[in-house]
Amino acid sequence: MGIGLVEPSDSELVRRVRTGDIGAYGALVARYRDRLGRYAVHMIGDRQDAEEALQDSFVRAYRSLERCNDPARFGAWLYGILVNRCRTTGARAARRRRMFVHDIGALNGAAHPDQTDRVEWSDAVDRALARLAPEYREAFLLKHVDDLEYEQIAAVTGAGISALKMRVKRAREQLQKFLREAEHV
């Protein structure tokens, strides 16, 4: 983070939103948009649908803010809303081929000597991820990309911890299999 301000806590921002400070909600949106946006893009696979799901989740969270019982855990609560919203999107539309534009800044900053290889690898990862069952993809992303603990994932998804561990294990196995297959095409 490149800001030198002492940033208010989530609970302080939620308190301010509840007293009518819309700007405080803007700060919460800014705080979580990139992390949750990344989850939505990887989970849904289509950038436009992902941004729609993200926007809708932020609006739903605002409208339901009175039901956020622990403002200090606003982020986890928001994750739960987004996870549900992504499930709805996934159920409504068949998963599309992942065609989104890759992050140009990330590419420019890459140390890899061959950007073509990097894009091909990125596409291979996207395709492999898309082949996972949604519940496997969800568990894998929350555990390994978003760094949530299994207890947190259980709270967000409603699944049991042993089931989640199995899903993550299967996701790892299948990703390996799909990427090996892609390598030999």
Add this chain to the structure above:
Amino acid sequence: MFEHEDDIVERVIRQLRRPVSIDPGLDARVLHEIASDAAPESAARRPLLRSLPWLAAAAVLAAALVARPWTRGGNGADAFQFVLVAPQAASVSLVGDFNDWDPARSPMKTAQGVWATVVQLTPGRYRYAFLVNGVEWRADPSAPRAMDDEFGTPSSVVTVGGRGT
């Protein structure tokens, strides 16, 4: 050539953890939508707003400095978005130390009352304000007020630290 499952998966994880570009307009769209909620005509439909009858007034002019870079730029400058919810404004400009307080240099664009603009900022301390309708000087209610305003008009202050701070 892949040699080990863990190597493959760890490489996948590193790939998936890379930043993903999200439309910079998303924040403004969210704020616009919730500002619409706060409008008097819709207040009765929202339990949160029913309990806070003065929220509608607060929503007329609420602002948010989006306190993190939109994009990492070159030469040590990063892009920052400023957002102002001002449904009744005809024009809004962002003015501050970073643009010599010139309203013409950072006019804000509106999407149904949510005004936004992006400026490049290098590390430093900046005073800024919103100029509404060309005459109305507003500090950012979501940011610290500048304590050293020699012009006698309200302004806010933001400090941009170096990368990695």
